[in-house]
Amino acid sequence: MYQIRQNTVVEIVNDHFQLFPPTTTPATILISQAFKLFSSLVYISMDEPPLAWHPPAISLSSPPIAVAQGRPRESEEYPENFFRCAKWCPDGGCALDVDLVFRQPSPIVDFAWYPGATASNPSSYCFLASVRECPVKLLDASNGRLRASYKLVDHRERQIAPHCLAFNCMATHLYCGYEDAIEVFDFQQPGEGTKLPTTPSKKSRDGMKGIVSSISFCSDYSGLYAASSLASAIALFSEQTGADPVAYLDGMAAPVTQVKFDPMRPHILYAAQRRSNEILCWDVREPLEVLRSFARKSAGTNQKLLFDIDPAGRWLATGDQDGYISMFDLHTENSEPTIKFKAHDDSIGSLAFNPVDATLLSVSGSRHFDDSSVISHSGGSESSDSSDSESEWDEDDEGGYMRNYIRRRRQPIRPLVVDSSVKIWKFSPGEDVRQTDTGMQNQTMSENSGTG
Template sequence: MELNKNDVNDKDEPHLRPNDSTTITDRSTHDITEPHDAVTGPIEPLEPVNTHSMEEQSLETCPHEEDISDNTSKHGNITTDTNEDDRVNAADSASTSVSDSRLKSAVSDSRVSSEVIVEPETCRENMEISDNTENMVDNQQQFMAVHSENTSDSQTLQMYSPTLLTQVGFEPDNYLRGCKWSVDGTKVLTATNENKFYVYDFPLDVDTQSNVSEMRHSRVISETGGVYDYCWYNQTSDPSSCTFLTTSKDNPIHNWDANTGQLLSSYRAYDQMDELTAAYSLCYSLDGTKIYSGFKKMIRVFDTNRPGRECQSRPTFAGKVGGQGGIISCLAPSPQGNLYAAGSYSRSIGLYYEPQGEAVFVFEGQQGGVTHIAFSPDGTKLFSGGRKDPEILCWDLRKPGQILYVAVRKVETNQRIYFDLDSTGRYLFSGNHDGMVTVWDTQQPPIKLRPDTDFVLKSFQEFRAHNDTVNGISLHPTQPVLATSSGQRHVPSLDDDEDLPSDTDSDQENSLKLWLCK
């Protein structure tokens, strides 16, 4: 299979981002204990700042990705820069201990330009990016300096022509909603539009295509409502105890055994009317002891070992104080353990500090509602993608609100399009609306196509994986194997003759495929 170089051209330029206001939530008005730092003791509470309250998004119904009308909006372009020495020093200090550091924040005229977990000596001065070529080169050199810290001796995924190992197809109207590997790599899980989960076993000694037989599901698990989200338990190393969580419309969070297909436990959330309410997103904490679940303007936290209705409610938006509004659509724990991130359909991203879940920063930048977020393996960067939004944004968490670069893909619907990073954090994979899979090397310096746009990371490989939208991307945790899933809702045209095949029939493909990337 030939892989084409995908140079970014004019049509792939990031969208201009006029200035917007950003909200940083002051949690001092809530009855929440002040957080304590593991090294330095109590952290000073965030000081009130002059902010504009985020506009609340009126979403009253439970959202499927395609069923919610999209509020697309252009947002401010980050214009933060310092000289090369100061920025390298900032990166160096951020990678050290958090001793004597404090969480501070500042609101710029566009996105948040703030310092977090840095030494007092770190430069905090913000300047607009110069239009001249010299500063462009400085930014690229700084980017390489930051990434030089993250090189790893672990096995790097070798990118050659991917070889199709095996595949399985589904009925025309039964499109897939992503795919995910278990933490031990022995199983791959996918959800379908018929509200069913299919579990497939996978051998760990795969070297060639002849080692993989035809894919046959080992278990099929059904939910009664539309699936919102699902995730594997992240602490399992024993295949005999492989479990995963699901959340669906009008149902509690369910914990399933992937080997037997049995329901092990349920976690129930109730609203102010004491009626059962479904979570829209979920994930485990880094140590697997907590379950984070997203609701409208709320994150509820369950104890993994205590199923039932007992949970901790953490509002993300509080009246005049502001915060993160809308439906919490995606969640991810930080590899550093003391933070977790939440994306919202209101186009905002929030960082929250454990153990009480205080908001550290809330910033905006996505053109559409945020549908997927992922931390880099070292925890210094956060990647985010949105609905009807062609940009994957790479946020620098050393300076929350600052964008390192933009990776451009094709997303034309409200459907959730996943992306994934390899175990080293070097390669970024994403599906596209046109059936292609795009790969970026995050260690390459980004370029600036125009002075008034963000830096762009050019893709270096692209291959056709499906004939329809590639909505699921998941890399095997230990093997050079990539799982992809495809499909979307196709609405027949009123002009189509029922007796004649539609022009789009050849483009419809609902399938799960495994690729060998070596």
């Protein structure tokens, strides 16, 4: 005898329903998808235990080894491009093909996978992209086709690109953070959303002011989420209360660039700050006191350095400005890293644990400016001591002399990129490094830094 769990069927039906156009009737959707759904279901024998997901086991008895690495494609237009962020597909095994490049009209501010994205289900294989001065785009991860758009318009009727994107736990609503507000969209109904102001007015000192830089939802499906701003503030909100904050956290001294809830302990929140040498931790049940902190070297860069926590909630991984990765054991009171190893030759912009495998994804790169030389567009250099103008003395009609200026435009200083690379680190020894020139053979979705 075989049985099918009812909640599993409902979840799959809802997953397909969300990704169809709003004009399609629910009856048509359910009928057209019935055969596909039940033909792809996994039947569980009553004599066998139900299948359960287990987080990947990570052992730090020895340093991880790099099993794959790659670099961004060379571009004559933007030779200083580098990887800023990379995110695993939610299924942990498939993402954008390295040969697929989706050109956008402006720099990409942020992106986020659809929580149920998987290459085996084309309808769910999509992601969101926040592009400067454009609506939020829902793009097909297979071919870059635009599926839907979500508009944020300011009082001057200009398109706003949110600085952060986040789905709620049920993946029914999209939360977008920008200056002094959070916009909430019904994911099934593209168009305009609902604005949740984080401060009463521009002149008011109340609330959470500044650009909302990060949003993270609590993993207990309670609707609680944390939002941070570049004005050194973190506030807790609830989906049920709307714009009214639940609580404010204390202890920040710099702009907050990232917040993240512990996946296994929903009352624990972590936050990173710009130009700060520590990652802070709070128990949201006592938001006025910092619970503990983790040291990292990032005070010498303005770059956003993202950390991550493994799915089991055991390890916190973070990179620093010198290319080192530090991993902290969250199940102990020790604030020193359990392991620290050299991973890149430049700042590590982001780290991401694989949700199904014991691997870690890291990206590096930053812009360096050499003040001693001025780099021309052709790749050559000329001395920075050269003058912007040259003068000559000419005789005028009355026998006097006048000075003529010849102005020359000085070439702009072009940044240098020391190490722009992506690497996959495996926490079990015995595999060799596989290097490619065009990118990762292990499929990952990565974001090149544009002109911004």
